[in-house]
Amino acid sequence: MTRIVLTDAMKASGTRAVFAALEARGGKGCVRFVGGCVRNVLLGVPGSDLDLSTQLTPDETEAALSAAGMRHVPTGKDYGTITAVVDGEPYEITSLREDVETDGRRAVVSYTTVWAKDAQRRDFYVNALYADIEGLVYDPTGHGLADIAERRVRFIGEAQMRIREDYLRILRFFRFTAGYALSVDPDSLQACIALQAGIDGLSGERLFGETMKTLSLANPLLAFEAMQSGGILSRIVPGWILVGEGLPELRAMITHSDDAERRLMALVDSGLGLGVNEIKSAQARLKFSQAIGERMIAAGDVVTRLEAAEAGDIARLIYRHGRQAVEDAVLLAAVHGDGQPHELLRLMADIDVPKFPLKGSDLIARGMTAGPEVGQRLKQIEAEWLAADFAQSVIDAALVG
Incomplete structure (x- = not known):
């Protein structure tokens, strides 16, 4: 008892x-x-x-x-x-x-x-x-x-019968395995592989919900590696391809961040890259929000700019794209380069990025005629200010001029 x-x-x-x-x-x-x-x-x-x-x-x-x-x-x-x-x-x-x-x-x-x-x-x-x-x-x-x-997760009774009752149980099997089991039950895994085509009939919302729950676990790698080896992953992330052994990008991101959305970026990146078309393809299947899609696109854009970035460029990237996008990009770059991003993230935390201090009304108050030229002049001043590392002298000169 x-x-x-x-x-x-x-x-x-x-x-x-x-x-x-x-x-x-x-x-x-x-x-x-x-x-x-x-x-x-x-x-x-x-x-x-x-x-x-x-x-x-x-x-x-x-x-x-x-x-x-x-x-x-x-x-x-x-x-x-x-x-x-x-x-x-x-x-x-x-x-x-x-x-x-x-x-x-x-x-x-x-x-x-x-x-x-x-x-x-x-x-x-x-x-x-x-x-x-x-x-x-x-x-x-x-x-x-x-x-x-x-510490074992198995389907009750005949595994294929349980799966046919609800094909979402395939994803639930991997989630519960990653959350509670020491290893993947082979009989249950074979049933999931045999009936994986049933995943195609599930809504993107249901797939996304289960995927994010799994990515939120302390270590979801057991689940995703089993899905990869069984050919199931491509039914969840469209276009996903087998790249070597395991999921190195996801593995690395798990060590760097517990943010499920960042882990999703690494999962998509593992097979597709993180270009706009690939993100939109994943979004069409998984039905994740526009906000998550835009976050992915911003991160992918900043990654390409980080490669040639110098110290002053980091502040400018934060100004242009927001702190979250740069942090996402730093972590994504690290999972590809075997890097240790945390020192850079610590430095970023100390970077105080100012807001652009001028408005169109400031220029008009100093004699400029209202109209499209005001906006054009503001953009010019802003570009000069950024190139000068946010120097106040640029603002002062523009107001005097």
């Missing part, structure tokens, strides 16, 4: 109130913690969102919460989920389900009171663990606790 020490969130008064409300209708043990919150406590890693499973149907869940005077919202009632809100905290409560049919993206489900049936429809054994309000852990598949102990 395995017990966990409940986290503060799991033993909060609001949590106990939700359990009490549901058990008042369904009886003791009709509701349990499930999935990530149980898994993470067992693994000794930071907590996950609280998810609850119940033997009650969604209608019964709503009735139980209403009887307890508890606010609730039918956030996903069609899929069995009701959200209770206690003291401003949301609690997602999902009825036990079993799949009737699926098309690889959506499943038709029926409700059940059997915990084992609910467990069998989940993705990985480590995610099919339940715990009651006292911390007693239930392992309906009989493999979840063993996989936790072995």
